[in-house]
Amino acid sequence: MKDYSGDSTVKIVGIAASAASVIAMAGKKVLMSPTAQMMIHNAMNRAAGDYRDMDRNSGFLKNVNQSIINAYKIKTGKSDEELQSMMDDETWMTAQQAIEHNMIDEIMFDESYQAVAAVDSVVLPKQVIDKVRNQGGFKKPTNTTDLNEETIKQMFEEFKSEIKNEMQQNNELQNQEPTPAESKQNMSKLFLNLK
Template identity: 50%
Template sequence: MTTKTMNVKGTIVNDDMGPVYDFFKKSATYPSKFMSELPEDNSDIEVNINSGGGIVDAGSEIYTALRNYPGHVKVNVVGQAASAASIIAMAGDEVVMSPVAQMMIHNVSADKFGDDRDHEHVAKLLKSMNQSLASAYSAKTGLDQSEVLKMMNDETWLNAKQAVEKHFADSIMFDEDQDAAKVLLTASADTDGMLSLAALQAGREAMLNAQPSKPTPPSLAAKISGGTTTVTGTAKPNAYIKADNKDGKQVAESKADDAGKVSFTIKGLKAGDELRITQTDGDNGTSKPAVITVSEDEQSSAQSSTELLAQIEELKEQIKKSKESAEWHDFFFNAQGGQLNDD
């Protein structure tokens, strides 16, 4: 198996904020995008971290995903792992720091408006969150939680050598004997890199205006005849058509032709079954499903009735002939005095 390299770079944000950062081409890491890149075969991964932190809940979610990951997780702190990013670093089975890297741990902070009761509630919440994060640091380092909480209270910065001494990291890259303490860095873990709420809202509106509208559901009908359901109608030219049953299981797929005409068949359905059919084109994405109900093919039903009546008439004619033959047999038998001869 190959080792996959993943990155925690820029501001750590939640899933709601992430697409806005992507839209503005600002460096950010968010849980859904990060976790979607985890290898499906559970092969070993290396996570390169250079982040000043961000939203603690997002960092905790990534930390948990890495702790649960079955493969070996090696964390490389290549710049800084500050605040929420340092929590992610603690998820590594092996944590290695560049000799010029820094790690920072501190208390959780929050902006809050309201009266004294609101602030008291937030204070309790922040203390609880600090204890939760301290437990992650203690699990990695073996340090007593009270010592870790004091380091968080003091907003503690650690160079590579100090991080190894305190067991926040396991080793130093390149030359483990060099004195990392001699390297001076200017670093900041404030939130200057984070977008304001107003900017986030403006970004969401800009994204909505920039995104093309999704296609409308395809216009289709489903008729069943002789155990085969035929779906016909129209969609966008060359659109991909997918049909699911009411439970969401795919039962068929097809493609509209150059003129937008759709025609395909499905086995195993019955009249009254419900289908949910979407169309997807490369420019506008996937439509909402068209919900249609399978119905009997009236023409086929009428034809079946006609054929059945014809069969009944033919059967009646056969019975009539059979009766006539029986009557003639009785007459001939009696005429021979109750005896039948071969000649």
């Protein structure tokens, strides 16, 4: 799924637990119903044998855990240690908790949590855009009758341009092209004061 060049949307409408949560990470966009659950935990199996067999099995399970962590890390940007701790705790998440942990991109049917803008590979939540808009990031229409679909599209395009320009200026100062992870990190820093 991850290698598919087209769009792929994962919709979690029930329970994405254990291996199902790993599969969900492969979607280019991951949506979750507000009534759904996601659960992550350590790899497990049954083993028999002497202490050497148990040691080998323990090593095998730790390797499987690392593979699972790699899938979560690509999606969430979290550290290995943080993800391992969540797996150790057998973490169950509501849709709201999953979006807070960056495990999903949107909560289905809930506009307040939907990601509505993308700049390059960075997705911005609606609440961030609203805060920027309310702090003067957009030129507000003179009256509400001016607020139509075309005006909103124009406001969005201006916002995207401002963010791209800001990122380009930062990159030129650093004289290097950021990786997608660095771009995401730069955007996080840019909006820290908006929270």
